[in-house]
Amino acid sequence: MRARIKVIRMNEIKAKLKALLKNAELDLVIGYGERKIPTSDGSEITGICPLFVTRESGIDGLVWNRHCVHNLVTYLTKKEYKDYKKIAIFVKPCDLKAIYVLCQENQIDRQRLLIIGLACNGMIREKMGISTKELAGKCITCRESSEGAVARCQKEHTDLMIESTPEGSIPSSSEKKALTLEDLEKMSGADRWAFWQKQFQKCLRCYACRAVCPLCYCEQCVCDMSQPQWIEKSPHLKGNFLFHLVRAFHLTGRCIGCGECERVCPMGLPLTLLNQKMIKEVKDLYDYESGKDPEQAPVLSQFRVDDDESFIK
């Protein structure tokens, strides 16, 4: 299965997947599929959702386009999929990094996966379930993509690849400029505190950010523990602050910036700002970026003799 990397088109990939399913060399394909959504005026719109295929007949339903914004890697650590022996999964370059971290942390066996790498130059933002013409929030902050650039998966870590980017024009950036990390860092401490208070006031503690994150795979989250109860369960300001800050800390050195947390938040909290800050801290202090290489050791499990110690007073 981990033969030479082949860069091929979607229909060839589909044929290959069908053959593998037929020969029982594959149990499950996790990819993107179209869903037809009947709307209130009797028409239909098309959306994309994760598609799980276990039979050849389902393979034709797989698609790859600018609406495939979901990070499918989150399913690899959920117990519903633990029994599948061999899984094929479609990953964009941002998603693939999550697989690297999972490999580093011994959460998945690379041999179990058939990784299909996709080339991406921007996904479309959805608002209330309807596609806009704008770039998805996560794409704006994608480290490897700027206007027009194409992000590609690292060849040596995929099994198959589609090199063509999705059809259609690249979505434009939103007219309304979202707050960046630089903007936040320029604020005074008091202003920043007020900003986050306003944001966390909206949080419902629905835990969508945690549920969708590919790296939040703990069987029992520290925020759900009752003995001892580290974090209050109530969605008041204090509880919400603690939850989000603890989550950001637990993702420090691990978060790959896929932006799913912010995408799924029903209240529009700018959660990626927290994670981006920690990504920046780790880069500045330890010259480390997560998700670059599945062989690298996690940053917090190693040290160098010349590590910065200035914060130890």
Place this chain on the structure above:
Amino acid sequence: MDTLISKKDLDRIIDSIVETCQVFAPVNQEGIKLFQEIQSKDQIIWADGNCHRSVKEIFFPITEPIFFYKKTRLGVKIDPIQNHNKKRVLIGIRPCDAFALYVMDQVFTWDYNDELYLALRKNTVIIGLSCVRPEPFCFCTATNISPFEERGSDILLTDLGNGMYHSRIITEKGTAFTERFKKYFKEITPEQELKKEALANTVISKMPAPFPIADIKSWLDRNFGHPIWEELGLGCIGCGTCTYLCPTCHCFDLTDENRGYSGQRRRNWDSCAFDHFTKMAAHQPRTFQWQRFRQRVMHKFKYYMDKFSHLACVGCGRCRALCPVGKDIYQVIRAIQKETNCQNQNLKGAKKGK
């Protein structure tokens, strides 16, 4: 008796009531539309589209203290919370959300009256606004109500265009409110009545057909263990968005929070989508996410009907629109409808048109 009120007069009423009671209306909070307390009529967003979060949080708060306790040498002292007796008015609530309150009332008065919720209900006048332009994901007509549903509102307004609203009193509270501001509620002509009826018919005629609720329920009664559930629930990540935005989901958690020797017990929203919801020390009855997905669908379309008189789903469409992985309860029910048809066909051997 129906009346007519101009937008200007409605604004005058709002200017007046914000002085004397709490007024809640849809406002824009950083791109998200929410029901919030307003200080001025200018904050209200009248444009079409329901609020992100449903109106249930006005009666069933996301989090609230339910009493305070203090541990002393002699034992424990409980301090009750203040009475909820502030007068409130809700404006611009959509019929689906208003009907959802009518649905939730049933569980909150089932044998034990939940005063925390009922006191807030009692003190609130609900001025509903019918939907003349339903959103793409709306399907209230499929759940046997409509964008002009009256149950749940005290007064129902309909925007007739050109700055005029048709106003219908539904309850005694509505009568009292209309009386109080009667100078603004004008007589309506038969033409305008007809205009409202025609508008309602036009809007409703374009919307989805009703679910065959009795058939669906009958299928759900018999098919708890059907393999389709695993298929329908696949992909659900258990994020809680659907339950938290749903206007009828009412599951909650009770938790104590200490500050030294004193503290409070709080009631918080909880969700059957979470795995800790039913997890006990020795046993977890819903191990897999698709089983929790099944629980929500069953609760909405069967269990509630077993105990009370209506579906617990009002077709507001929020869960379909905001599910991060595209799970769609409307499609689930249509899929079950198809199963019902197949089963009926197999049983009767005759073609059943739907």
Place this chain on the structure above:
Amino acid sequence: MNHIYQPSLMRIESIKEEAPDVKTFRLVFLDPVLRQTFHFQAGQFGEFSVFGEGEATFCIASSPTWQGFIECSVKMAGKVTQALHRMDVGEVLGFRGPYGNHFPMKQMENKDLIFVAGGIGIAPLRSLIWNCLGSRDRFGKITILYGARSVADLVYKDELDTWEKRHDIHFTKTVDPGGETEDWNGRIGFVPLVMRDLELDPRNAYAIVCGPPIMIKFTIQGLDAMGFKPDKIITTLEMKMKCGLGKCGRCNIGHIYVCKDGPVFTFADIQALPAEF
């Protein structure tokens, strides 16, 4: 504002250590009126608060015929039960209840009663047994079979001796193989297996079963094999609970809420439920 989620205060009058991880708490209402007027039926439960830790669900283990106090027997498991075990006589708890349905005592009159219990599962049955013994002549033959993992794990040890000595009760106690002590004079064997030797007559009888799920499963199988009809086998179900009164949506099995339609069910009721517990 007072409301249904606000507990009444109770003081711990006495604590008895029944087993290494089980204690029985005797509780008295602080409010003298409640002390006199509180009334419940065997099988019902309450939500007991340890302020600062939370609430937990326990059945009321004392008999409804005992005035002035109630008892609950608590096995140490999680946050609230561990906090409860650390409490002393004189400390104050909260109580909400009584909630749930109860054992159908009226239907049980003039019938033979067979009580089969395991471990801490005897707690709700103890309430019922003493309630029945309070009007002994209303019931037929009473058989009690009780077992635990070991001798130390048996609860209500004094009362077991009392029942054993009574001539109007057929009493059998047992421990799991390996759980006996040198001076153990009861049976040795798992409860469902020991039950087979008891020659139980299903005609005109009710069987009331409570214990760990695996014990209930095999006991009911055994009763079924002996000819007991499903509507004559009574048991209790346990699900995670919070409000205890049908509002928080947590304890449902299908459309049945264990806190409102239970916790007492017949086996016939259970057979009609979806397999979700």
